[in-house]
Amino acid sequence: MTPRLLVFTDLDGSLLDHFTYRWDAAAEAVSRLRSGHIPLILASSKTLAEMQPLREALGASRYPMIVENGAAVVVPRGTFTVPLANALPCNDEEEVRFAPPRSRWLALLALLAADFPDEFAGFDALGVAGIQAVTGLDAASAALAARREFSEPVQWLGTPARREQFVAALEAAGARVQQGGRFLTVAGNCDKGQALCYLRCAYQRELPGRPIHDIAIGDSGNDVPMLEAAESALLVRSPTHGFPALARSAGVRRSHGLGPEGWSEGVLAWLQEYHTTVGD
Numbered sequence: 648m649t650p651r652l653l654v655f656t657d658l659d660g661s662l663l664d665h666f667t668y669r670w671d672a673a674a675e676a677v678s679r680l681r682s683g684h685i686p687l688i689l690a691s692s693k694t695l696a697e698m699q700p701l702r703e704a705l706g707a708s709r710y711p712m713i714v715e716n717g718a719a720v721v722v723p724r725g726t727f728t729v730p731l732a733n734a735l736p737c738n739d740e741e742e743v744r745f746a747p748p749r750s751r752w753l754a755l756l757a758l759l760a761a762d763f764p765d766e767f768a769g770f771d772a773l774g775v776a777g778i779q780a781v782t783g784l785d786a787a788s789a790a791l792a793a794r795r796e797f798s799e800p801v802q803w804l805g806t807p808a809r810r811e812q813f814v815a816a817l818e819a820a821g822a823r824v825q826q827g828g829r830f831l832t833v834a835g836n837c838d839k840g841q842a843l844c845y846l847r848c849a850y851q852r853e854l855p856g857r858p859i860h861d862i863a864i865g866d867s868g869n870d871v872p873m874l875e876a877a878e879s880a881l882l883v884r885s886p887t888h889g890f891p892a893l894a895r896s897a898g899v900r901r902s903h904g905l906g907p908e909g910w911s912e913g914v915l916a917w918l919q920e921y922h923t924t925v926g927d
Contacts, residue, residue, distance in 0.1 A: 650858040651850060652921065654680060654914065655713070655843050655873060657865035658691040658701070660828040661883045664906045666783070670705070673907035676914040677705055683918075686710040688846065690839045690863075690873060692800065692825075692832050695721055695737075696791040716825055716832050716869055717842040718746035718797035722849075729852045745842065746797045746835035753799060755820050756833065763813050766805035769833075770795060773802070782829065798834035800827070825869035828887065832869060839863075840872025862917050864910060867891055874899075881913035 656662050662670050670677070680687050687705060689698055690713035698712050711722040722731065722741045734741040756769055770778055770793055778789040781802055803810050810831075814824045817833055825832045843863060851859055863870070863877035866885045874880040874893055882890045882901045890901055900916065902909025 650860050650921065651854055652683075652685045652918075653688060653847065653850060653859060653861040654685060655688045655690050655839075655846075655861060655863045655877060656910070657839075657867070657870045657873075657883075658689060658693060658698075660866040660885050660887075660906060661864050661870075662689075662907055662910050665828060665886055668784070668788075670907050672904075673911040673914075676911040676918075679915065679918060681706045685918075686850075688712065690717070690842065690865075690870075692716045692798070692827050692830075692869060694791060694794050694796065695719075695742075696794040697788070711846055713839055713842040713846070715746075715795065715798045716827075716834055717837040717839040717872070718834055719744045720842050720846060722846075727849050727853055729849070731849060743845070744797070745837040745845075749795050749797055749799055751835075752822060752833045755817065755822060756799060756801070759813070759816055762816065763805065763809065766803070766809055767813065767831075768802045768804060769799045770801075771799060797837075798832050800830035800832050802829070803831055826867065827869045828867045828885070838872035839865075839870060840874075840876035843873050843876050860921065862914070864913065865891070866906075879917060881910070881917065883909045883913070 662673055687707040688710055689702055695714045702708050709723055711720055713720050720743050721737055731743055734743050753771055775789045775793055778792055817824050822833050823836050847861060861877045862879040862881055863873040864881040865874050866883040868891050871891050875895055879898045884902045884905050886905050900913055902913045904912050
């Protein structure tokens with residue numbers, strides 16, 4: 648029986664270049680996925696507003712997305728014939744939420760500001776101009792990044808020791824803190840791995856008895872739950888930090904190329920294992 652292949656991918660530092668945010672070097676592999684009708688499922692700390700135009704540019708607009716580090720999955724209507732539990736309308740799509748709203752974390756960070764003065768800056772405090780300065784995004788992209796619904800990225804400015812205390816204080820108050828390529832993301836008890844499992848189950852319900860093979864791709868700590876949850880994992884080499892540590896060893900590959908070049912290298916090698924570009 649022909650297997651169903653699924654690709655779950657981080658964006659910044661993986662499919663997108665860490666410095667330029669371009670994905671040109673991954674174009675061949677993206678084209679192979681598109682021609683094979685293999686779902687390219689974006690999984691990022693980015694907002695829905697940021698991810699929608701990118702998903703369209705990649706030719707993946709018919710596939711779900713995992714937004715804000717697994718806080719929600721956004722699914723185009725008609726993707727699944729079996730209804731998704733607790734799905735809410737979201738324009739022409741459906742959204743399943745796994746986390747409380749951003750306002751909860753903004754209130755918590757405001758309380759911690761007195762104990763950690765001038766040691767952190769969240770997106771809300773940075774504003775669009777500040778987000779531009781720390782990310783290199785243009786004004787329009789920074790404005791989309793500021794439109795968060797469930798989480799708050801935080802730039803840590805203090806010492807490593809104080810960072811540990813800061814994270815401990817957040818976690819004691821019920822937050823989950825994940826390290827990305829640039830920021831700490833403060834959110835609820837959700838992650839990309841939980842969202843991956845949710846979507847894989849949804850695809851399996853549509854295709855009972857048909858084997859599903861999936862691969863998760865990432866470069867940072869916030870990708871680890873997804874990299875652990877998938878059948879196969881591709882760790883993309885970063886120009887700024889080492890590979891994230893995984894508990895697993897089987898089914899793991901590490902790219903030689905950086906960012907989107909390594910992404911393409913790994914995806915093409917994974918596809919070759921199945922001697923196919925099939926999807927649907």
